[in-house]
Amino acid sequence: MEQRYATSPEHIPGMDTDELRSRYLVQGLFVRGEVNVTYTHHDRVVLGGAAPGDEPLPLPTYPEIRSEYFLEHREIGIVNVGAPATVTTDGEVHEMPTGACLYVGRGVRDVVFANAGDGQAELYLFSAPAHTAYPTVLTLPGQGTVRELGDQLTSNRRSLNQYIHENGVKSCQIVMGVTQLHPGSMWNTMPAHTHDRRMEAYLYFDVPQDARVIHILGRPDETRHLVVADREAIISPSWSVHSGVGTAAYSFVWAMAGENQSFDDMDGFPVTEMR
Numbered sequence: 586m587e588q589r590y591a592t593s594p595e596h597i598p599g600m601d602t603d604e605l606r607s608r609y610l611v612q613g614l615f616v617r618g619e620v621n622v623t624y625t626h627h628d629r630v631v632l633g634g635a636a637p638g639d640e641p642l643p644l645p646t647y648p649e650i651r652s653e654y655f656l657e658h659r660e661i662g663i664v665n666v667g668a669p670a671t672v673t674t675d676g677e678v679h680e681m682p683t684g685a686c687l688y689v690g691r692g693v694r695d696v697v698f699a700n701a702g703d704g705q706a707e708l709y710l711f712s713a714p715a716h717t718a719y720p721t722v723l724t725l726p727g728q729g730t731v732r733e734l735g736d737q738l739t740s741n742r743r744s745l746n747q748y749i750h751e752n753g754v755k756s757c758q759i760v761m762g763v764t765q766l767h768p769g770s771m772w773n774t775m776p777a778h779t780h781d782r783r784m785e786a787y788l789y790f791d792v793p794q795d796a797r798v799i800h801i802l803g804r805p806d807e808t809r810h811l812v813v814a815d816r817e818a819i820i821s822p823s824w825s826v827h828s829g830v831g832t833a834a835y836s837f838v839w840a841m842a843g844e845n846q847s848f849d850d851m852d853g854f855p856v857t858e859m860r
């Protein structure tokens with residue numbers, strides 16, 4: 586498990602491209618036959634990917650979390666961005682087509698990932714500390730709460746699907762969903778915002794191989810950018826904006842944890858005030 590310690594806005598002006606990438610960009614999540622996770626000390630979130638091979642792939646525990654099994658003190662949200670999968674939780678099999686989201690609560694001992702067919706499943710993982718156990722719930726693509734956002738005229742028309750949230754699947758901390766850009770729209774989360782009460786992570790996917798997303802981070806008046814490829818994730822501290830523009834349409838899994846689960850608790854910034 587890779588450890589990434591927390592940073593503050595004062596660190597941003599002194600960072601060059603390599604340091605920005607090493608602190609906020611997470612690459613190589615999906616390696617066949619492996620679970621790869623990163624521990625960010627921003628709200629103690631663990632994020633990563635599981636890409637089962639020919640054999641079922643268990644979610645291991647790690648010395649860094651001092652737990653007998655991964656979910657002893659944690660909860661996890663899982664979104665399948667690859668081919669159909671199964672996720673088995675304490676012997677119960679959940680069929681996960683592409684785009685499905687599974688919430689697994691604290692206290693589940695065994696989580697096992699497998700391919701459901703010939704294709705390569707790619708399960709994005711986002712885990713936070715949990716104080717109690719909520720039931721494991723599968724949400725199929727299209728079954729979440731959908732919000733239509735933006736406008737084709739400003740190149741930011743997108744469908745935001747809320748899966749784990751205060752009016753949907755219950756969790757201790759995690760708020761999670763998927764946003765899909767409509768064809769011809771390139772901008773996500775514009776106008777941009779921060780939420781000092783929660784960190785957030787994005788996993789960009791369905792980014793064409795010859796395209797990139799220019800992801801904007803930092804305080805709104807002192808921004809920097811990361812050039813992000815398909816199936817790469819970004820860590821957005823609570824004080825940072827998180828917005829991006831693609832060179833083609835794309836989708837992303839967003840997930841948050843922290844002080845509250847109120848999706849609309851955001852501090853928006855007009856683009857005219859950003860620097």
Ligand SMILES: O=C(O)C(=O)C[C@H](O)C(=O)CO
Nearest residue numbers: 743745764773774775785839
């Ligand atoms: O398209 C969007 O806008 C988003 O998906 C925004 C994220 O969900 C977010 O930043 C929530 O705080």
Ligand SMILES: [Zn+2]
Nearest residue numbers: 778780785827
């Ligand atoms: Zn946000």
